Amino acid sequence: MSVGEETSPRLQRAALVPLPRADEPTFAGTRLSDVDEWGRSEHMRELVRRMYAPIYKHWFRVEWEGLEKIPRAGGALLVANHAAAIPSDAPVIMHGIEEELGRPLYGLADFFFRTIPWVGTTWSRVGGVPAHPDNALRILRDQGQLALVFPEGTKGPSKTYADRYRLRRFGRGGFVEIAMRAGVPVIPIAVVGAEESMPILMRLPNLAKALGVPYVPVTANMLLFGPLGLALYFPSKFKLRVLDPVTFDVPPGQERYSKSRIMEEAENIRMALQETLYDMLRERRSVWFG
């Protein structure tokens, strides 16, 4: 601790430690990896894209509709329906957008991911970001990037096969509030095919509680392939349809927005997504061939 008193100069002495001036060099160091502030590594992302490409193309045979509605530059919040015990829709959307549009997409997901060793780190390296409102705001507004969020949260993938394609509650509409604050559009994406890739027959709530995880599913894949079913998806045909971007007529950067307005907008987006899903299912002839 030092205590000092400031008045007129009394002593004129040379400095023992010359103070660094503003024009002195800065020390940035040399990076050894390309992991960015979000934990994402383009190198890892590239590797995963190359590994995932055959699955995307030949296993799920993904087809997009309306990709041109996603902007080539600037921030936008993509929202989609969420399904399958181990969600197969997130990698499909991330791979699709990055390959087709050539721009990075950050996947916002539950903090729970971070707590799982190895899984959490890998998830972060390939573009996952904890869904904290401040993180979303930085990605969307400050950096003008694309972010993907599943408003249903874990309620989407944890639903049983009997409830397929029935959208769960859209949380508390937090995604609408973030888009409003960031001043970016919300772009809904309807995904058909994920539900059948790993359908849940039943859940084991007691085991989930004991393990401290959101849900423990018993999937059809497990019954057919045993433990291998944890990693092996059924080859359902994936079809994705991008809906019209939703913009909000509110000033960005507000601390708080009207809760009723947020809930109303969230519900409208949910309804539009649900209608589109039913539409797409009406047109679908086969789960496996589309």
Added chain:
Amino acid sequence: MAQALESDPEVEMILGMGTREPTVPLERAEFVRADQTYSILSRIVRATQVDTIVHTFLVVDSTRVPGRALHEINVIGTMNLLAAAGQSGSPVRQVVVKSSTLVYGSASTDPTWFREEMGRTSPARTRVERSLIEVEGFVRDFAEDNPATVVTVLRFANVLGTDIVTPISTNLSHSLCPQVAGYDPLVQFVEEDDVVRCLEHVTRHRVPGLYNVAGEGRVPWSEVAEICGTRLLPLPPVGTRAFAAPLVRAGLIEFPPELENLLRYGRGVDTSRLARSGFTTRYTSLGAVESFIRAVRLRRSIGKTPPSYTYEQDIEQFFRHSSAVVNTPIDS
């Protein structure tokens, strides 16, 4: 810090206080030895009429002192300091407190960047974190009660540099460095020169408020270890503490409780508020790591640098006050 202030002719007098004697030569700063809780401070403030107190003595490393002493130093020491600064007719016009980003903790539910107004997302469980939160509470109250005094609180990220010894620096300079298996958190550092520069900046310009201080960017722990040329020793993600305990006892690693969650989830603080006040760090987080490891490499070659200076009360007195000493003004 005192050396930095000495070079400023505007500063008339610098008075250092601590439990240990200074290890660097000081031209004009005076030094008073005190007990850990600074009970003598109110007398000193009255006697010397100081106008600025820079409080840099908060303990942020629980391996240095036992828990009881940590409470005495951090909580009681700060209480005495603020009481001295806030006594009636106090000449003190500015109080600067050096705190730590430990107050934010480290948890899975954290944002990637903490801004000053954000609270921590998990309850504080370690002694150091709890005491720092308590201390910052006192400082907030003090600022409220003394609106005329400029109060500055600086939250520094983990410090690395040429001289400072912390559990992290000790780990990184060993050949084995702990890691929680399956986690590779993004960590942030501030170089010790930047710490001094920042304290000096807020003191000189009388900048009030609460600021995060950290080097730019965040670096994965694995990359930090790679730069430092140390091998990572994976500790199991379950029962981490129990597994680490014998290694700590054997002196292989240091693993204080506040390090455990940092090695899982890392921590990042937003320094844009400090930048707006006119201060930027010269070292990035990565630059701090490199500065640190360069000093370690030098020490490995030439051995521990001996203390360049030993404080001798009588000799100091002689140099400062004897009429035999000729004061030669040096042109700058």
